[in-house]
Amino acid sequence: MIKTNTKKICIVVSSLGVGGAERSSALLSEMLFDLDFDVHIVSVLDKIDYPYKGKLLNLGKLKAEDDSKMGRFKRLKIFKNYLKAHKFDYVIDNRTRIGLFKELIVSKWIYNAKNTIYCVRSYNTDMYIYPSKFFAKLLYGSAYKIVSVSKAIAEKLNNEFGFKNLEVIHNQVAIDAEELLVKKTIKDNYILFFGRLNDDIKNISLLLEAYSKSKLPHNSVKLKILGNGKDKMMLKQKSDTLGLSNHVEFLEFLVNPYPFVEAAFFTVLTSRFEGFPRALVESLSVGTPVISVDCKSGPNEIIVNEKNGLLVENHNIEALTNAMNRMLEDKNLYLQCKSNAQKSIEKFSKSTIGQQWKTILK
Incomplete structure (x- = not known):
């Protein structure tokens, strides 16, 4: 050309x-x-x-x-x-x-x-x-x-x-429409983390702990963790220790994770630090609300709290647990975040x- x-x-x-x-x-x-x-x-x-x-x-x-x-x-x-x-x-x-x-x-x-x-x-x-x-x-x-x-x-x-x-x-x-055409047969009701499994950065341990204390496992809402990384085995062991083996599923890294993102109830980010997290904007771009910790940097430049997702204090298990419960129980809040998701990231x-x-x- x-x-x-x-x-x-x-x-x-x-x-x-x-x-x-x-x-x-x-x-x-x-x-x-x-x-x-x-x-x-x-x-x-x-x-x-x-x-x-x-x-x-x-x-x-x-x-x-x-x-x-x-x-x-x-x-x-x-x-x-x-x-x-x-x-x-x-x-x-x-x-x-x-x-x-x-x-x-x-x-x-x-x-x-x-x-x-x-x-x-x-x-x-x-x-x-x-x-x-x-x-x-x-x-x-x-x-x-x-x-x-x-x-x-x-x-x-x-x-x-x-x-x-x-x-x-x-x-x-920028998610190509063709990437969303690759539909998966996904019957589960679940929340999703997708990214590199490096706990020093992504702090997926915080996610597991908050999820274990939330009402989601008792309401048949699973947690899917999609990705690979050095801490995958450690996180699987932590999941088992928390009694979550029947509720948490670890999936392999996918170049195209977006059918899983689109089908999720909401996605979660728990990083210790970021730059400008793609996981949040990609989730919102397919209409899936987000919960994120307010880490440095990026989430508070993407999320308008209670408009397209929930932004919570970092390293606070109780705050993250409460946010998960709110998304589950407050239907009006959830639907508002979902309806605003795609429009909220037009500037990107x-x-x-x-x-x-x-x-x-x-």
């Missing part, structure tokens, strides 16, 4: 698999491609689950063949030569950025600061911005833009580092978010 827009964009990702940040990167490639940009993607790891658009340079395949020091140097040189050969107008770096020496090489040797955009996708900003103010300014202060996915992240970066090149662009919500639509990206990719 010949592009009428001559601007060339390179999106650099850790991978295109499993997580919400990775899903957002894949969607960004599709959105910019559909806006007629010439899109290329460079993936550090050979993990490509989500659909994307554009040309892919999979450095992960080279990493699998040779991950020695010489192999790493060769990959960096291939990366540098790729950027040089294609003369990209902008490089959008979506990677988690860990390691000072490595990032000095990338930012000072491989990238050209004046056309580099660094994305920060978590309130745990140490994953993206080196915590030393001196080195953070050295690495990212002269970049064209630092794009954060929530207002809270931008405020934190401004307060801690005083960056002058900050922009806020939320994650877009592909067209709106796409226009914001077009503005900075002049």
Whole structure:
């Protein structure tokens, strides 16, 4: 397909698999491609689950063949030569950025600061911005833009580092109609968590404890936990310890979880921290209400309490339990949240978010 827009964009990702940040990167490639940009993607790891658009340079395949020091140097040189050969107008770096020496090489040797955009996708900003103010300014202060996915992240970066090149662009919500056509035979009445099973971040233990104390198990409302991760076995054991083995079902990660999301009574987010949680906007986009803890950051930029869901104090089992019970027992509240769900996230639509990206990719 010949592009009428001559601007060339390179999106650099850790991978295109499993997580919400990775899903957002894949969607960004599709959105910019559909806006007629010439899109290329460079993936550090050979993990490509989500659909994307554009040309892919999979450095992960080279990493699998040779991950020695010489192999790493060769990959960096291939990366540098790729950027040089294609003369990209902008490089959008979506990677988690860990390691000072490595990032000095990338930012000072491989990238050209004046056309580099660094994305920060978590309130745990140490994953993206080196915590030393001196080195953070050295690495990212002269970049064209630092794009954060929530207002809270931008405020934190401004307060801690005083960056002058900050922009806020939320994650877009874009579920293809075809993804919802893959209907599942789902007869259960259930609530749903979907995401990576990393309890240090997602705090699914809190969800299990609150669910066990709620009225849902006694009213035949199951809990489905959809996803994979390092803590899956631990969470299964915790579920058994709480006496929930007949009420909690663990499902494997799905690239397309949306039929399960659409059929859920409501979805739940209990994270210790986030960036801009896709699970909430994706749930609302298919008309399913949400309950979320008010963690940093994102939920309070998505949920209007008692309008499209319930927002509760974080790390508070009783508050989360009460919210679950309210959704079960207060039919008017539930129906109001359900009827407002889709309309409430129109500001995160592909067209709106796409226009914001077009503005900075002049």
